[in-house]
Amino acid sequence: MQITSRFTIAVHVIACIDYFKDDYKVTSGFLAKSTGVNPVIIRGVLSQLKEAGIVNVRQGASGIALAKPLGEISFYDIYEAVDSVKDDGLFRFHENPSEECPVGRNIHAAADSRLMQVQRAMEDEMKRIRVSDVADDIRSRIQAQEA
Numbered sequence: 001m002q003i004t005s006r007f008t009i010a011v012h013v014i015a016c017i018d019y020f021k022d023d024y025k026v027t028s029g030f031l032a033k034s035t036g037v038n039p040v041i042i043r044g045v046l047s048q049l050k051e052a053g054i055v056n057v058r059q060g061a062s063g064i065a066l067a068k069p070l071g072e073i074s075f076y077d078i079y080e081a082v083d084s085v086k087d088d089g090l091f092r093f094h095e096n097p098s099e100e101c102p103v104g105r106n107i108h109a110a111a112d113s114r115l116m117q118v119q120r121a122m123e124d125e126m127k128r129i130r131v132s133d134v135a136d137d138i139r140s141r142i143q144a145q146e147a
Helices: 005-020 028-035 039-051 075-083 102-128 131-146
Strands: 055-057 064-066
Touching: 005 028, 005 039, 005 055, 005 064, 005 075, 005 131, 028 039, 039 055, 039 075, 075 102
Parallel strands: none
Antiparallel strands: 055 064
């Protein structure tokens, strides 16, 4: 599979931007501390999210902000922004199955369409899940911990 940790880092970053937007200037350094990830990686993820129209990144006093409401950002939007696998597909097949072996000779024809079916199902589900679902759960958990 080709989904990297950049996806979960991006979800964390977006949830963090939303949670702290009224209390702190959210910067890549701030997000690096929250995620436990090197600031260079955070800046790369932010660049991809900015290019996708998910965040606004401004130098100076305003810091980083969401470009649209959380309820309009799906897991699929993030996946597309930071982990797009359109060209190769989600599943990477081993490159040189033996043409001399009857299984090796036919494995792509037998499995490729099924693997694409799995990828499409996953992507369809990702389109239904919103980052607001995660953010709401985080807020509920924080409130429960503070009670």
